[in-house]
Amino acid sequence: MIATRRMNDVAIDAVGRSARVGAGAIWSEVVEKAAKAGLAPLNGSNPSVGVSGYTLGGGLSPTLGRSHGYAADHVRSLDVVTADGELRHVNAESEPDLFWALRGGKGNFAVVTALEFDLFPVSRLYGGGIYFPGERTADVLRVWADWHPSTPETMVTSIAVMRMPSMPEVPEPVRGKFLVSVRIAYNGTTADGERMVEPLRAVAPAVLDTVRDMPYTEVASIHSEPTEPVPYYERGIMLREFPAQAQDKLIELVGPDAETTLVIAELRALGGAWDRESAVPNAVATRGLPYSLLGVSAGPLSQEQQLKRSVAELLDGMKPWQGDRRFVNNLAPDEAADAAAIYGPERYERLASIKKTYDPANMFRLNHNVIPAA
Numbered sequence: 546m547i548a549t550r551r552m553n554d555v556a557i558d559a560v561g562r563s564a565r566v567g568a569g570a571i572w573s574e575v576v577e578k579a580a581k582a583g584l585a586p587l588n589g590s591n592p593s594v595g596v597s598g599y600t601l602g603g604g605l606s607p608t609l610g611r612s613h614g615y616a617a618d619h620v621r622s623l624d625v626v627t628a629d630g631e632l633r634h635v636n637a638e639s640e641p642d643l644f645w646a647l648r649g650g651k652g653n654f655a656v657v658t659a660l661e662f663d664l665f666p667v668s669r670l671y672g673g674g675i676y677f678p679g680e681r682t683a684d685v686l687r688v689w690a691d692w693h694p695s696t697p698e699t700m701v702t703s704i705a706v707m708r709m710p711s712m713p714e715v716p717e718p719v720r721g722k723f724l725v726s727v728r729i730a731y732n733g734t735t736a737d738g739e740r741m742v743e744p745l746r747a748v749a750p751a752v753l754d755t756v757r758d759m760p761y762t763e764v765a766s767i768h769s770e771p772t773e774p775v776p777y778y779e780r781g782i783m784l785r786e787f788p789a790q791a792q793d794k795l796i797e798l799v800g801p802d803a804e805t806t807l808v809i810a811e812l813r814a815l816g817g818a819w820d821r822e823s824a825v826p827n828a829v830a831t832r833g834l835p836y837s838l839l840g841v842s843a844g845p846l847s848q849e850q851q852l853k854r855s856v857a858e859l860l861d862g863m864k865p866w867q868g869d870r871r872f873v874n875n876l877a878p879d880e881a882a883d884a885a886a887i888y889g890p891e892r893y894e895r896l897a898s899i900k901k902t903y904d905p906a907n908m909f910r911l912n913h914n915v916i917p918a919a
């Protein structure tokens with residue numbers, strides 16, 4: 546176990562539009578400091594998530610990702626310690642293979658001590674969540690599924706069916722409620738955003754509507770996730786399509802008539818820059834897969850089997866539409882996932898060959914393991 550919590554320096558280069566952060570930095574620290582220079586990172590939904598694990602696993606930003614791609618696509622350099630104990634400064638010129646593998650290969654190749662990545666001139670968004678009664682899941686889901694493909698890349702959206710427990714860690718407006726929520730992050734004018742969101746607001750009376758013009762520092766309120774530790778289990782798959790039959794199946798699995806103990810079933814709509822190879826290519830495996838589906842259950846360890854079962858019921862039920870690769874950040878740590886299936890055969894082969902060069906004895910193996918090539 547390597548604890549990096551105290552390596553949380555964040556230095557912003559306002560002119561060069563970049564951040565250099567220590568391995569232990571969390572997103573809230575970067576968002577706050579970048580905002581002072583009128584800039585924003587490709588952060589995730591939760592402010593307490595670590596920059597390192599998130600970025601090495603790809604980093605799917607629910608605010609700016611559809612127009613800018615994965616966080617891993619915008620890494621400029623990484624300081625790492627490889628399995629041989631060497632401290633290396635890795636970028637596209639110095640160690641191109643290792644640079645490719647680290648961005649998407651997650652913890653398989655080295656211990657990262659610092660990251661340098663791009664920031665973007667974004668200081669506000671039109672965003673938030675529209676929460677409808679869970680009984681209206683079918684109506685909301687169908688309208689959302691028809692609506693989002695016609696929106697521009699500056700509109701990022703997801704839908705979540707939520708059965709929120711009455712735990713104190715769960716924020717008040719959603720605590721203890723059965724809701725379906727549409728999340729919006731639009732990097733454009735409020736007037737355009739309002740116009741675009743109209744068809745969603747027309748579906749049903751909202752229980753709560755937090756979509757508004759907001760400073761970028763408030764982005765965590767879009768998903769409004771707990772920031773204190775909560776015992777939970779989650780894992781996800783990618784969908785290669787979401788046709789009407791898949792919508793019916795999802796409604797059956799998590800809608801009002803479902804017998805599920807799942808806390809959240811979240812479907813993020815991807816596409817746009819997420820599909821385009823980055824300027825400096827990397828190992829991110831999920832380009833071209835248009836949806837990410839995540840199941841989250843919560844409860845004490847004594848309920849472990851039940852927590853895992855409820856996630857499995859969702860993902861197994863949606864298997865007919867599952868894509869052929871997986872998003873590393875949405876894998877459960879204990880999931881017996883085969884890394885070749887996560888990355889696809891060609892990408893895996895290259896990863897295995899780079900692993901042989903930099904970690905031939907497979908020191909970094911407590912992960913979704915890339916095994917050194919023979």
Ligand SMILES: Cc1cc2nc3c(=O)[nH]c(=O)nc-3n(C[C@H](O)[C@H](O)[C@H](O)COP(=O)(O)OP(=O)(O)OC[C@H]3O[C@@H](n4cnc5c(N)ncnc54)[C@H](O)[C@@H]3O)c2cc1C
Pocket residue numbers: 549568588589590591593594595596597598599600601602603604605606607651652653655656657658770874875912
């Ligand atoms: C509430 C919540 C919301 C989330 N939202 C998003 C989201 O919007 N988009 C998204 O892409 N992901 C999201 N995630 C998933 C998140 O990106 C992963 O859980 C990621 O692993 C978190 O990294 P960490 O550094 O915080 O965690 P850690 O537990 O510290 O690290 C997880 C793993 O990452 C690797 N790692 C971490 N630090 C280093 C390092 N310094 N060097 C080498 N390897 C390292 C290791 O393999 C480690 O085991 C979310 C997770 C949670 C809990």
